[in-house]
Amino acid sequence: MDxxxxxTDQKARVDDLYARYAETICDGDLExxxxxxxxDCRYHVRPRGNHERGQLLGPIYSESRGALVDRVLAIRxxxxxxxxxxxxxxxxxxxxxxxxxxxxARSMFSAYHTLETGDSEVLMVGRTFDELVDDDGALxxxxxxxxxxxxxxxxxxxxxx
Amino acid sequence: xxxxxxxxxxxxGDSPIANGRDWPGxxxxxxPLWVYSDRDNYQQELDRIFYGSHWHYVGVDVEVPExxxxxxxxxxxxxxxxxxxxxxxxxxxxxxxxxxxxxVCQKQFGNDKVLTCPYHQWTYDLEGxxxxxxxxxxLKGQGGFPEDFDRSExxxxxxxxxxxxxGVFASFDPDVMPYADYIGPVMxxxxxxxxxxxxxxxxxxxxxxxxxxxxxxxxxxxxPYHATLLHVFLISFxxxxxxxxxxxxxxxxxxxxxxxxxxxxxxxxxxxxxxxxSFTPDYELQDPRMVVPVKEFPDDISIMIQTFFPxxxxxxxTNSLQIRYIVPLGPDEFELQWTYLGYDDDDxxxxxxxxxxxxxxxxxxxxxxxxxxxxxxxxxxxxxNPGNVAITELDGRTAAPPEGKHMITESCIRGFYSHYRExxxx
Ligand SMILES: [Fe+2]
Numbered sequence: 195m196d197x198x199x200x201x202t203d204q205k206a207r208v209d210d211l212y213a214r215y216a217e218t219i220c221d222g223d224l225e226x227x228x229x230x231x232x233x234d235c236r237y238h239v240r241p242r243g244n245h246e247r248g249q250l251l252g253p254i255y256s257e258s259r260g261a262l263v264d265r266v267l268a269i270r271x272x273x274x275x276x277x278x279x280x281x282x283x284x285x286x287x288x289x290x291x292x293x294x295x296x297x298x299a300r301s302m303f304s305a306y307h308t309l310e311t312g313d314s315e316v317l318m319v320g321r322t323f324d325e326l327v328d329d330d331g332a333l334x335x336x337x338x339x340x341x342x343x344x345x346x347x348x349x350x351x352x353x354x355x
Numbered sequence: 356x357x358x359x360x361x362x363x364x365x366x367x368g369d370s371p372i373a374n375g376r377d378w379p380g381x382x383x384x385x386x387p388l389w390v391y392s393d394r395d396n397y398q399q400e401l402d403r404i405f406y407g408s409h410w411h412y413v414g415v416d417v418e419v420p421e422x423x424x425x426x427x428x429x430x431x432x433x434x435x436x437x438x439x440x441x442x443x444x445x446x447x448x449x450x451x452x453x454x455x456x457x458x459v460c461q462k463q464f465g466n467d468k469v470l471t472c473p474y475h476q477w478t479y480d481l482e483g484x485x486x487x488x489x490x491x492x493x494l495k496g497q498g499g500f501p502e503d504f505d506r507s508e509x510x511x512x513x514x515x516x517x518x519x520x521x522g523v524f525a526s527f528d529p530d531v532m533p534y535a536d537y538i539g540p541v542m543x544x545x546x547x548x549x550x551x552x553x554x555x556x557x558x559x560x561x562x563x564x565x566x567x568x569x570x571x572x573x574x575x576x577x578x579p580y581h582a583t584l585l586h587v588f589l590i591s592f593x594x595x596x597x598x599x600x601x602x603x604x605x606x607x608x609x610x611x612x613x614x615x616x617x618x619x620x621x622x623x624x625x626x627x628x629x630x631x632x633s634f635t636p637d638y639e640l641q642d643p644r645m646v647v648p649v650k651e652f653p654d655d656i657s658i659m660i661q662t663f664f665p666x667x668x669x670x671x672x673t674n675s676l677q678i679r680y681i682v683p684l685g686p687d688e689f690e691l692q693w694t695y696l697g698y699d700d701d702d703x704x705x706x707x708x709x710x711x712x713x714x715x716x717x718x719x720x721x722x723x724x725x726x727x728x729x730x731x732x733x734x735x736x737x738x739x740n741p742g743n744v745a746i747t748e749l750d751g752r753t754a755a756p757p758e759g760k761h762m763i764t765e766s767c768i769r770g771f772y773s774h775y776r777e778x779x780x781x
């Protein structure tokens with residue numbers, strides 16, 4: 195069965211948003227990351243098992259853009275960790291529903307981290323369930339729920355995904 | 356195998372010391388680094404500690420509310436099943452078929468009337484008794500098990516179980532001492548603050564795999580020395596300061612279980628502030644929900660961190676309640692399993708508070724990232740240097756708890772190793 199058809203323009207805007215989000219993480223440009231979200235937003239990262247049991251708990255539970263800014267500040271100022279790069283690959287981006295007040299979309303991703311040793315390993319693979327809104331001409335996340343399959347996280351999840 | 360050390364005896368079991376080495380002194384103030392990497396030592400830990408006469412955490416009773424509910428858990432490297440059986444009893448069974456050793460159950464959680472091994476369909480009741488064996492009498496008089504094959508002798512191995520205020524504990528030793536004696540009255544007094552008998556609620560789980568020896572994590576939790584030095588975030592928001600009023604207590608029997616309990620005191624002395632080189636008073640949160648507590652317990656304890664030998668940690672971080680359980684994955688790696696708890700009668704506001712506070716801990720925790728990373732730094736540092744020793748003489752050289760009410764001590768690490776050496780024969 196075919197899915198709903200959305201305008202090429204809508205799809206292009208969504209693809210562009212997801213591509214820029216991925217690039218921001220890969221570039222390590224943490225300071226730019228909160229700007230992908232509106233002020234009154236939700237960003238949760240949670241393991242698949244919790245998600246399927248209806249448990250909201252996970253590594254990250256943020257309910258405002260301020261909380262994302264706080265996390266960036268902590269990553270920069272207080273957290274102690276081995277330097278690393280994260281490669282975030284996003285694919286299968288799909289608009290699920292378009293409404294007057296925004297879009298529902300989802301995607302699949304894989305994130306790898308490379309520590310100082312030079313070995314790259316899978317940090318996590320998973321899906322995102324997103325609510326997007328137009329914020330003064332820019333498409334932004336009102337809600338992003340990251341559900342990851344890699345329940346046994348290798349080491350720490352330092353940077354957002 | 357290791358520089359400057361005698362060869363490992365061929366039959367380690369014959370020797371009181373698995374790898375034929377001595378433990379360095381003085382008193383309890385040293386830990387030889389081979390203890391974090393030696394494979395024979397690790398094997399002996401599994402035999403004597405994880406599969407010996409000790410209690411291990413397997414879950415909370417609310418994880419298996421109905422008859423036939425089960426949950427997989429791990430003790431040492433062994434998978435076990437926590438099963439709600441007949442008469443509401445919780446059984447803990449070795450997840451290995453009595454037939455050919457296959458894991459009977461692969462699902463993390465489930466419910467069934469019987470436990471069936473997928474390989475040859477041997478079935479067990481919820482108490483682990485073998486109830487069904489296909490082709491027991493063969494087919495048309497051919498094949499089948501010998502006449503004297505007795506099903507009652509071939510159940511799943513059943514562990515000793517105790518349920519203490521909702522916490523479920525198990526031991527491979529049928530003659531293990533009662534749980535209350537195992538942890539002692541002082542530890543019981545503290546742990547029943549959180550496990551008060553009030554019905555619990557599981558908010559969710561987190562898991563991590565860290566490249567270091569499992570004991571490094573135990574030590575990390577038994578080490579308040581690092582808290583104000585490593586964790587910049589903690590001290591920046593008055594969550595914990597080393598001059599806070601606090602107590603360190605160890606159990607009388609072993610010294611290997613302990614608790615740190617600190618009371619909230621927002622005044623920080625100048626002297627202590629200077630010590631905290633990384634203290635940053637101008638660091639402000641935009642969304643402070645994860646650090647703003649409400650009074651929940653009758654006393655003023657804001658942080659309680661309790662460790663139980665060998666690898667269980669119960670923590671109350673203001674309103675965040677967590678269980679941490681350590682699963683060894685060989686000498687060089689371990690899994691850390693987090694269970695976040697609340698109470699059944701929590702209102703929505705309290706659940707939200709606990710969820711916000713969970714940002715402090717776990718794989719992405721504002722505080723816990725530091726510890727996770729340091730575990731891997733420690734693992735990397737100790738692994739190639741088994742001939743070196745660690746110094747644990749902050750606040751003395753014996754395993755006794757500190758005399759005053761303070762937490763500037765490594766006494767709990769010494770307590771752990773004094774018991775460890777006894778159990779391991781060092
Ligand atoms: Fe720590």
